Amino acid sequence: MLRERVSDDIYVFASDLYAHVTAGAVVYSDGAVLIDTLAFPSETEQIRDFLENRLGAQVRYVINTHYHADHTNGNCLFPRAEIVGHRLCRERLDTTGRTGLERARQQSPALAGLEIALPKILLADGPLFLHLGKKTLQLFHTPGHSFDSISVLLKEDRILFAGDMMMPLPHIVDGDIDDLTRSLQVIPTMGLENVIQGHGEVVLRGEIDDAVRSNLRYLENLRKRVEQAIKRGRPREAMREIDVEACGKSRIALNGLVTQLHTANCLALYDRLTRGGPAPAAGSPAR
Numbered sequence: 001m002l003r004e005r006v007s008d009d010i011y012v013f014a015s016d017l018y019a020h021v022t023a024g025a026v027v028y029s030d031g032a033v034l035i036d037t038l039a040f041p042s043e044t045e046q047i048r049d050f051l052e053n054r055l056g057a058q059v060r061y062v063i064n065t066h067y068h069a070d071h072t073n074g075n076c077l078f079p080r081a082e083i084v085g086h087r088l089c090r091e092r093l094d095t096t097g098r099t100g101l102e103r104a105r106q107q108s109p110a111l112a113g114l115e116i117a118l119p120k121i122l123l124a125d126g127p128l129f130l131h132l133g134k135k136t137l138q139l140f141h142t143p144g145h146s147f148d149s150i151s152v153l154l155k156e157d158r159i160l161f162a163g164d165m166m167m168p169l170p171h172i173v174d175g176d177i178d179d180l181t182r183s184l185q186v187i188p189t190m191g192l193e194n195v196i197q198g199h200g201e202v203v204l205r206g207e208i209d210d211a212v213r214s215n216l217r218y219l220e221n222l223r224k225r226v227e228q229a230i231k232r233g234r235p236r237e238a239m240r241e242i243d244v245e246a247c248g249k250s251r252i253a254l255n256g257l258v259t260q261l262h263t264a265n266c267l268a269l270y271d272r273l274t275r276g277g278p279a280p281a282a283g284s285p286a287r
Contacts, residue, residue, distance in 0.1 A: 001043045003050065006194055006202055007157045009135075013047050015039060020199045020254055021070045024161050025051055025059075026154060028133035032057035034081070035152050035161045036065055036198070037074025040110050044074030061130065063139065064119055065163025065198065066149040067092035068174070069100055075117035084128070085119035086141060088148035093118055123150055144180025145171055145198075151183075158191060164198035168253035169244070170215045171261050173268040181219055187212050199254060214248065221247040222262075226269045236274075239266035 002014040009027040014020055015038045024035040025047065032051045037044045051057050059078050064085035065071055072093060075083055085093075098116050105111045121128075123139050130137040136155040143149050145164040152161040164171060165183050172180055187195065188209050195203040195211070203211045225242050244251050244262035251259050 001038070001046050004202065006196070007154075007159060010154065010157060010159060011050075012196055012202055013038065013043070014201075015043055015070075017043060018070055019257055020201075022196060022198060022200070023047060023071075023074075024152075024196055026132070026135055026137065027051070027055060027057045028135045030133060031060040033061040033063060033130070033132065033137065034059050034078070035063045035196075036071040036163065037062065037077070039070040039073055041074060041077060041114060042110065044077050047074075048077060061121075061132075063137075063150075063152055063161075064089050064093075065151065065161065065165075066146045067097055068146065068164070069097065069104065071163070071198065072097065073101070073111065073114055076115045079117075082121055083117055083119040084121040084130075084139065085123065086148040086150050087122045087124050089150075090119045090122060092146075092148055142183040142186070144175045144177070144183045146174045147176070147179075149175070149183075153190070158193040159196065160187065160190065160192050160194070161196045162187070162198065166195055166197045166203070166211075166215070168197065168200040169249050169258040169261050170219055171265060172219075173264045177219055177223060177269060177272075181216060184212050184215055184219075217248050222265055222269060226266055226273060230270065230273055236267065236270050239263075239270045242266045 001016055004012045006012055011025045013023045018039040021039055023038050026033045051059055059081045062075055062078050062081045062083045067089045093116055101116055127138050127140040138153040138155055139150050142151040142165045149163055149165050151165055170180055192208055193205050195208055229238060240263055244259055
């Protein structure tokens with residue numbers, strides 16, 4: 001696991017074991033807030049040890065940016081913490097999350113001791129604020145990657161923990177392309193110093209606008225190419241032929257995982273456009 005200090009008392013942790021998934025921590029006078037956990041308990045335990053034993057900051061809140069297992073598997077490792085998330089996050093964890101964890105435990109002994117721990121402090125319609133010492137955290141709904149996705153703005157530091165709303169390659173299999181476009185368009189208006197992606201490297205101030213534009217162009221190109229294929233009467237499996245680089249993204253990011261994510265995007269968008277509604281939730285490499 002990699003650890004990076006991005007500002008005073010603000011840390012980012014990136015997994016070596018799964019898809020460069022990230023978690024973050026904000027240390028304040030009475031403890032720490034953990035924003036997401038990592039997919040495997042061994043890495044989340046390293047975060048806990050760093051915060052509670054090395055820094056002496058008990059984790060008092062765990063914020064889930066969305067319900068996907070690679071961001072929530074470690075909830076249960078913080079039994080004294082309050083878990084925070086969108087009301088849809090709680091609903092999905094309590095249903096899809098339980099089914100998925102049971103299946104994953106059978107496949108991976110490393111997950112054997114995990115249990116689902118549900119958010120109890122819930123975001124619904126408007127933003128939710130946590131005032132912790134000199135830090136103010138603003139939690140707000142940013143759907144698109146999934147319908148329950150939220151982001152966390154550290155107001156004083158102008159740092160945004162964007163969850164999977166911001167990734168090296170946008171991913172819409174469990175969400176909606178229009179929602180994600182609207183969520184991304186908000187980022188350049190916020191005057192940010194850093195954006196912490198749900199997977200991948202920290203985006204620095206001078207890179208933020210270009211990174212957002214790149215993601216928006218990808219979504220636009222994706223839509224155009226899938227729509228063109230549908231108009232030509234191409235079958236669903238032909239969506240696998242749409243190249244990620246033709247949509248404006250490199251296939252190298254996330255150790256090549258973007259190719260799988262892109263193919264899943266193409267298939268999900270085809271399903272949505274041909275069925276006239278949002279693509280259904282489905283398994284994907286980033287969940």
